[in-house]
Amino acid sequence: MHTAEEETRTAAALLAKRLRLLLDVKTAESGSEPAYSEIAAFLKERDTNLSRSRWTYMLNGTRKVDDPDVFAGLAEFFDVDVDFLTGDSDVSTPEKVSAQLDLVRAMRAAKVKSYATRTLGDLSPQTLEAITQFLDHEMTK
Numbered sequence: 001m002h003t004a005e006e007e008t009r010t011a012a013a014l015l016a017k018r019l020r021l022l023l024d025v026k027t028a029e030s031g032s033e034p035a036y037s038e039i040a041a042f043l044k045e046r047d048t049n050l051s052r053s054r055w056t057y058m059l060n061g062t063r064k065v066d067d068p069d070v071f072a073g074l075a076e077f078f079d080v081d082v083d084f085l086t087g088d089s090d091v092s093t094p095e096k097v098s099a100q101l102d103l104v105r106a107m108r109a110a111k112v113k114s115y116a117t118r119t120l121g122d123l124s125p126q127t128l129e130a131i132t133q134f135l136d137h138e139m140t141k
Helices: 003-032 036-044 051-060 067-077 082-086 095-120 123-141
Strands: none
Touching: 003 051, 003 067, 003 082, 003 095, 036 051, 067 082
């Protein structure tokens, strides 16, 4: 049985996880992570205030936030349905977000492979293949 406090913590953690996913997607699309100031300005244009402390709470999952205007503005900024931000754990990840996340994972895996090759020097084809298989396996989890 879940207490109200546990449900609040779970909701805050779920929102934080989804916001971080959306930040990863925006980073993949634009090449840089959107700054708080950019997000706050976007919301301000829609007559919605997002303080730096509230944004930090949301990203860290330390407090539950219930502000329909903030959620509506963030959903518009990230181009997702509000339900993705406010919904429970049964709400599925939007197709666009999933596709971008696959791209982000592939890009990160490529960086790791490149780093391993540079750092470890000459790697045998077998070692490179083992690294590739490991990373590919991790990406499908």
